[in-house]
């Protein structure tokens with residue numbers, strides 16, 4: 235998705251802007267650009283299609299330097315990826331970059347054309363540039379012109395603006411798309427993601443919905459949507475900069491897979507007593523009101539949605555609370571029935587996913603008991619807007635394919651289930667068992683990572699495959715869904731997941747000697763049922779790849795191979811069986827030679843609808 239960086243300093247800020255863009259590359263984009271106020275007072279703009287390296291080459295040919303500037307990586311929404319559509323866009327004496335979508339761009343474009351403005355791009359952003367220039371011409375005051383512009387545009391945006399007439403000032407606004415102001419020593423920065431600025435600061439002000447700001451080298455003024463002066467406190471970013479490096483690993487995804495034992499330990503830190511969970515981590519209000527919950531709705535997207543699907547099995551079986559799970563893009567547009575005492579849980583790695591955020595905002599008027607965000611980014615919009623929060627501590631996840639964020643979400647959800655059992659006076663032995671199982675997870679995940687050499691060899695078998703099926707039962711059905719999503723995302727092999735019992739109702743027709751069928755077969759109450767389903771595959775010559783518990787007997791032949799994992803308590807096996815599926819998709823992608831960390835067409839954080 236698009237990324238914004240801005241800076242104002244006494245030194246040349248172009249290197250800060252470029253480094254910021256490089257740090258945003260993982261989010262996915264198709265073109266990049268910078269606009270800098272040069273010492274002669276003009277705005278120098280350089281743009282390039284493709285990676286940031288192309289922009290750097292363009293800057294070598296036409297150097298642009300100055301003490302005030304903005305930069306952008308674009309992910310096309312309106313108009314194809316092309317230099318003329320890349321940001322920054324110019325109008326008269328100003329330059330602008332924009333993340334998000336201006337929904338009423340068409341009528342505004344018509345109005346501006348009628349006023350005599352001509353357009354050089356197909357973007358919705360250029361409309362904002364001309365509108366601001368138009369109001370500035372009328373009002374002769376940039377702040378007033380900016381306010382008028384914000385009043386006219388509808389949709390989702392983060393905006394950053396520089397103007398030749400104000401060489402000491404950077405303007406910005408956010409509505410539906412994140413933006414932070416970074417504070418340095420006698421310099422200030424701006425970015426759509428704090429990661430972009432960690433090379434220069436770890437101190438940030440997080441703009442809230444509807445905020446707009448005027449930033450100088452020495453300070454900033456922030457106003458809320460209703461034009462009141464707003465105080466947004468400076469917060470320290472909690473992750474160390476070194477955790478953003480790939481280190482010895484070939485890809486971020488592999489590094490993040492191997493970080494899971496630590497990510498799980500960090501997520502559990504301070505949440506477990508000897509044989510009970512420490513509910514204070516939820517905050518005083520949530521802690522006292524947990525007992526009032528009669529129903530749960532979970533809303534999320536992609537991998538985070540899969541975490542919610544697993545949690546439904548836990549919440550209904552262990553806590554006895556009815557639970558439904560839905561993708562945010564559907565939930566946000568339908569009429570929902572919310573029984574009394576329902577908790578809404580949103581799950582998101584980034585906390586900025588547009589559909590999930592919109593779902594949370596929609597839920598606010600639906601009569602929920604409360605809203606809870608499970609999220610990996612403490613300062614994200616989702617966390618700030620939810621009533622309660624439960625943070626995962628996976629550290630920054632750079633690879634587009636979510637790995638450690640998923641397993642830490644599962645850990646947080648199992649912890650929450652345990653908390654619900656505990657506050658409702660449920661089975662103390664079950665609570666103690668869950669706590670012990672959660673404690674054992676980092677070590678077990680480490681053991682599961684030991685399967686890598688075998689999985690590396692297995693991946694070769696997928697070299698010529700175009701399709702794959704994933705099977706699971708009970709809470710391992712969503713794990714199969716997650717395995718299929720991972721394979722699709724990074725190896726571009728078409729993969730589908732089925733609840734194994736559904737096979738004979740249709741998908742069995744796809745099975746032949748060319749179809750790999752990956753199954754998740756822990757030693758649980760559904761194992762015998764699953765085995766019968768796998769026999770249906772074996773009988774049709776399908777290639778069976780099974781991840782099973784080491785305590786269960788298995789018979790491999792030329793068409794089937796089994797990889798074993800240690801025995802674990804049922805409640806944590808979904809976490810454990812995720813690991814080999816992540817390794818499988820990673821190594822298949824290596825065999826296929828795809829761009830593992832930045833798969834085609836995908837963005838890390840989907841901040842537009």
Ligand code: AGP
Pocket residue numbers: 535536537538581582583584585586587590634635636637723837838839840
């Ligand atoms: C996972 O591998 C994905 N890239 C994607 O499905 C992701 O989980 C989804 O877009 C939701 O993101 P979030 O967790 O940041 O809200």
